[in-house]
Each structure stands twice: as C-alpha cells, then as structure tokens.
Amino acid sequence: MQIIILLHKLKREKRAVSNVIVVVLSLILVVIIVSNIFLWSYEMNQYDWEKMRENLTITNVYILNETYSEWFPTQQEYQINIGSRQSGSYIDTQTVDGTWETFKEEAKPPNYRLDINGTFLVDLSSYSSIVTVEIQIRYRATNVFSEKFYLKAYNWSSGDYSNNGFNDTSGHTPTDDWSYYAVNFTDKWQDYMQEDGKLLIKLEDEGFDSHCTVVDIDFFAVRIVMSGIVFSFKNKGPLTAHVVSLWMVDSKFHKRYEVDIYIGAGENIIYVLGGVKFPEGEFIAKAVTERGNIAVYSPS
Ligand SMILES: [Ca+2]
Ligand SMILES: [Ca+2]
Structure with missing residues (x-):
C-alpha cells in the first residue's frame, strides 16, 4: 500500500516537473517571437518615420x-x-x-624677340563636365x-608648343593701353592639359620686326569652361537626404543618371550634372532619394 502511494507521488512530481519545463520553454518561445515582432515593427516604424520626415x-x-x-594664375616665376x-x-x-x-x-639677329612661358596648375578635383580650358592675358606693349x-601651349601628345586646335590662332595685336587676349583649346584641351591639371603656356612675339618691344603683363591665367544641367536642392527635413539618381524626362527621352549627393538637414545645394543631353522644350526633372522619396520639378 505504501509503495503504491509512493509510486503515485513520484509520477505526480514527474508530471509536475515536465509541466514546468513545457511552460518555461513556451514562455521563452513567446518572448523570442514577441521581441522579434517588436524589433521588426520598431525598425519598420523608424524607416517609415524617416521616409515620412524626409522633405x-x-x-x-x-x-x-x-x-x-x-x-x-601661375604660382612660380615665368621662364x-x-x-x-x-x-x-x-x-x-x-x-x-x-x-x-x-x-x-632681346635682339636675336636680325630681329627683336620675346618668348616666355609659365607653368599653370588647375585644381581638377572640384570640376567635372569640362568643355574646354581658356587662357586669358591682360597686357600692353610699346611699338604697338x-x-x-601669340599664346601657345605645350601639347603633351605632340611634344611641342603649338596652337593647333585653338579657337583662334590668328594672334593678337597689343595696344599701349591694357587689352585682353583670350583663347581656348576647344575640344583639344586634353592634348594640352596633363591629368594632374598641369599646363605650360607660352607668350611669344610674331618675330619679324626691328623694334625692341617692352611688354607689361597685368594678368595671365587659365580657367575651366564647363557645361551641364544645374539642379538646386533644398532639404527642409530634419535628416540628411541622400540622392541616388536623377531623371530627365522630355517628349523624346526618359533618362536616369546615377548620382551620389548628400544634402544635410536645412541645406541648399547646387549640383551640376555634366556630360548629359540637354532636354528639348518642356521637361520634368526628378530626384530619387535612398529612402525612396521622389522630388519632382517642372519649369512653368
Ligand atoms: Ca619682335
Ligand atoms: Ca596685376
């Protein structure tokens, strides 16, 4: 009799223990599932919230x-x-x-000659969509x-100073008052500029004359000419916006350009999209952000 009672007791305790284990395991499972759902919805809400707040x-x-x-301008003395x-x-x-x-x-029999050249370094890091490079000199001379x-530049591919491909190769007649003489390299600019932006530019006289001319140079420099489509952005939201693509849409084409533009909260920026086909007539411009928002602009 006593043995039977003891067996019953043991069985009961065993069942109780296994019940406890089941309950504990279930609880752990519930906690894992609930916390995952909570984290997931929190992340979703965070994402939606950010997407909604982007402006x-x-x-x-x-x-x-x-x-x-x-x-x-040059940063070193002319040669x-x-x-x-x-x-x-x-x-x-x-x-x-x-x-x-x-x-x-200087007398260089039988003529007076002048030949100087300067080294110019263009900072290419801030510029894209280069159309050409322009040289400008402001100078005056005696014996006008x-x-x-003539302005010439060192052609790195042919290995000599030339004005081949310049927009104007006819030279310039100085006056005794200040005047400007400007030329550009047209689409041949890459022959004249090294990849690091270095240019060697020469000013020389025509040659055949018996006057000893004196030349004053007030200004001598180069600059980059660019073209493109300018986008002005305004970020009125509280978060940095990351524009990942731009669209240009007109009656003939529908084109997407991959970009990587960050616009801080409250910031206005101007972005030049270069090397692109200009729209004809009416167009719509769009900017798509990493969060999936789309800003649309149509001139009217
Ligand atoms: Ca001369
Ligand atoms: Ca000056």
Whole structure:
C-alpha cells in the first residue's frame, strides 16, 4: 500500500516537473517571437518615420551652356626663353590690379624677340563636365601695331608648343593701353592639359620686326569652361537626404543618371550634372532619394 502511494507521488512530481519545463520553454518561445515582432515593427516604424520626415525639394533646374571655374594664375616665376625681365614678378600677374610684370624683347639677329612661358596648375578635383580650358592675358606693349603676339601651349601628345586646335590662332595685336587676349583649346584641351591639371603656356612675339618691344603683363591665367544641367536642392527635413539618381524626362527621352549627393538637414545645394543631353522644350526633372522619396520639378 505504501509503495503504491509512493509510486503515485513520484509520477505526480514527474508530471509536475515536465509541466514546468513545457511552460518555461513556451514562455521563452513567446518572448523570442514577441521581441522579434517588436524589433521588426520598431525598425519598420523608424524607416517609415524617416521616409515620412524626409522633405527634399528641387527648387530650380536649368541648362548651363557655359560656366567657369575660378582663375588659376601661375604660382612660380615665368621662364624666359628669349628676352629679359625688367621689373615686377609673377605675383603681379595673378590679379587684374594696378601692378604688373615687365618683359623686354632681346635682339636675336636680325630681329627683336620675346618668348616666355609659365607653368599653370588647375585644381581638377572640384570640376567635372569640362568643355574646354581658356587662357586669358591682360597686357600692353610699346611699338604697338608693329607685330602680333601669340599664346601657345605645350601639347603633351605632340611634344611641342603649338596652337593647333585653338579657337583662334590668328594672334593678337597689343595696344599701349591694357587689352585682353583670350583663347581656348576647344575640344583639344586634353592634348594640352596633363591629368594632374598641369599646363605650360607660352607668350611669344610674331618675330619679324626691328623694334625692341617692352611688354607689361597685368594678368595671365587659365580657367575651366564647363557645361551641364544645374539642379538646386533644398532639404527642409530634419535628416540628411541622400540622392541616388536623377531623371530627365522630355517628349523624346526618359533618362536616369546615377548620382551620389548628400544634402544635410536645412541645406541648399547646387549640383551640376555634366556630360548629359540637354532636354528639348518642356521637361520634368526628378530626384530619387535612398529612402525612396521622389522630388519632382517642372519649369512653368
Ligand atoms: Ca619682335
Ligand atoms: Ca596685376
């Protein structure tokens, strides 16, 4: 009798223990499932919240046929191949102001000659969509109308100074008052600029004359000419917006451009999309953010 009672008791306790185990395991399972659902919905809510709070607008889109970089003057003294320096220094040629550097022709039988060249370094890191590179000089000379002066650049592919492919190869006649002489490399600019932005540019006289000309240079520099489609963005939201693609849509084409533009909260930025086909007539521009929002602009 006692043995039977003991067996019953043992059985009961065993069942109780296994019940406890089942309950505990179930509880753990429930906790895992609930916490996962909670985390997942929290993440979803966070994502939705961010997507909803994003507030990016395109305030303007326009075509820029021609825009310019800053000027890059030389940062070192000119090399004089023929002639001499009379006064001033290269620093006087860095800005249009009341200071200049003076060079004088040297007798090179049977003519007076001048031949100087400068090294110019363009900072390419900030610029894209290059159309061409322009050289500009502001100078004056004595014995005006006796001869022309020429701007040439070192052609890295042919290995000599030339003006092949320049928009103007006819030279320039200086006057005794300041005047500008500007040329550009057209689409041949890559022949004249090294990949690091280095250019060697020469100013030389025409050659055949008997006057000893004195030349004052007030300004001598190069700049980049660019083109593209300009997007003005305004981020009115509290979060940084990351634009991952831009769309240009007109009656003839529907084109997507991959970009990587970050616009901080409250920031306005201008972005130049270069190397693209300009829309014809009416168009719609769109910007798609990483969070999946789309800003649309149509000029009207
Ligand atoms: Ca001469
Ligand atoms: Ca100057």
